[in-house]
Amino acid sequence: MVYEFHFPQRVERELDAFESVLVFDLAREVKLVDLSGGDYLATVSVRVNGQRVTIGKIVTVIEEWKLEVGNLKDFYFPYEGIDFSVYLENISSRQRNITARSAVLKVLKGNEKMLEKKTMVEKTFRVESMETVELYRESLSAPEKPGNYVIDLELETEEGTMERFLPLVVTGEYQKKLSGTTLVVEGPKFMNVGERYDFSVKLLNEEKRRKYFVLKNVLIVITRKEPVFSYSRSDEFRITLDGFSSREIFKTTAYDLIKFDEPGTYKMVVVVESEDDRLVKEMEIIASE
DSSP: OOOOOOOOSOOOOOOOTTOOOOOOOHHHHOOOOOOOSEEEEEEEEEEETTEEEEEEEEEEEOOEEEEEEESOOSOBOTTOEEEEEEEEEEESSSOEEEEEEEEEEEEEETTEEEEEEEEEEEEEEEEOTTOEEEEEEEEEEOOSSOEEEEEEEEEEETTEEEEEEEEEEEOSOOBSSOTTEEEEEESOSEEETTOBOOOEEEEEEOSSSOEEEEEOEEEEEEEESEEEEEEEEOSOEEEEEOTTOEEEEEEOOTTOOOBOOSSEEEEEEEEEEOSSOEEEEEEEEEEEO
16 A cells, blocks of 8 residues: 545535535645555545445556667768767656666678677766666767668666667768748737747758758847747757758747747747858747736
8 A cells, every 4th residue: 555545524515517626635734655566456446425436547667778879970070070868868757876888889781790899887876866877988980881770779787688779860961951841830920918938949841851950049039129039059959850851940948938028029030040141030929918
């Protein structure tokens, strides 16, 4: 028994047709933490108008280790250096320890093995709930020939083996011009004053062929008399766009608190720059009381 609640007092309430009323809220009573992984059965038994009503529901608590990779680019050029970090994320509600023995990395082209290397880790990590820890850093060279490859990463731990497959794209060229692409802003054009405003910006490939871009700068500004919101990214980053596909290049987060305090028309300007080209997207947002 993880938790039990009992309320013996009689409660009377008149309900209209199709009306509901809250009779219990677990969050108000207790905070259940440190639950180990597995299935839990929540059972509720209530006597209603002299009749016993019982319902049950199975709740699954997921507890696992997740293998993650950081700083892997969208594409690489032949023989280019590939450097990335390998992480472990503790998907659970409690602090856990794990001992990593070794890691094996393979680069595959179909059924053909292009590369295999083993890295000894031999270290125990203590990881907090929902936290991520860096295991080690990996370095290798991109294959000689352009094409689509797969990185097969296996991590051996005291609990068993974890595996992660990652796409590795190698190309000999990229598009310096942004022709055949357009910017798409996904967000409301009409808002109430004081409401939170969230939006995203995507780069859309309007043509059938796959395209490779090296973006140099992204600038987003929302103004009315003066700036309400601004975002800038000036580090170089790469994007692969398959035919007629889109890729998100910006999305507001919980930390981006955008509100329009006065009624009126606000102007959003989005600028995306590559090595030799620029895309500009403008949109009006109307805030009313």
